[in-house]
Amino acid sequence: MPGNYGPLDDAHVFELYPDIQLSRDNIEHYRGLAQGRLLINRCHDCHHWIYPHRPMCPECWSWNVKPEEISGQGHIFMFTLLYQLRDPKSMIHEPVPVAAVELMEQKGLRYLSRIVDCAPEDITHDMPVRLTWLEEGDHLWPAFAPMPGSTG
Ligand SMILES: [Zn+2]
Structure with missing residues (x-):
């Protein structure tokens, strides 16, 4: 695991x-x-x-x-929805939300990552997010999810 x-x-x-x-x-x-x-x-x-x-x-x-x-807290600086999957067997469903998350540690410190646990239409700029982990095969990948209570 x-x-x-x-x-x-x-x-x-x-x-x-x-x-x-x-x-x-x-x-x-x-x-x-x-x-x-x-x-x-x-x-x-x-x-x-x-x-x-x-x-x-x-x-x-x-x-x-x-x-x-890092603490794992930040907010969405910018995001996009990807509609192109490279691996047809991937468990990821389109569109894939990808964001530059500005980490709370420092202004301008931005980490590119997937956004999870949020419908694509609910993602907004400046939305507070926190780090979570996705398990895929032998790997853990970082992703960010909305802070509880930050989506309508
Ligand atoms: Zn220095």
């Missing part, structure tokens, strides 16, 4: 994500996903969160960048 791994070595992370180009900058992010933790790189000198993954802080040019777990 996904999400129940203890410490995962690099070889195991590569095995879990054969289609993803893993690098020194993003492997901790994927190791976290496999364990049901959403990790975003953060500068440990000026505390700026850095996403997409980069090895150097764009604010203070520090290389002292390490992954940290």
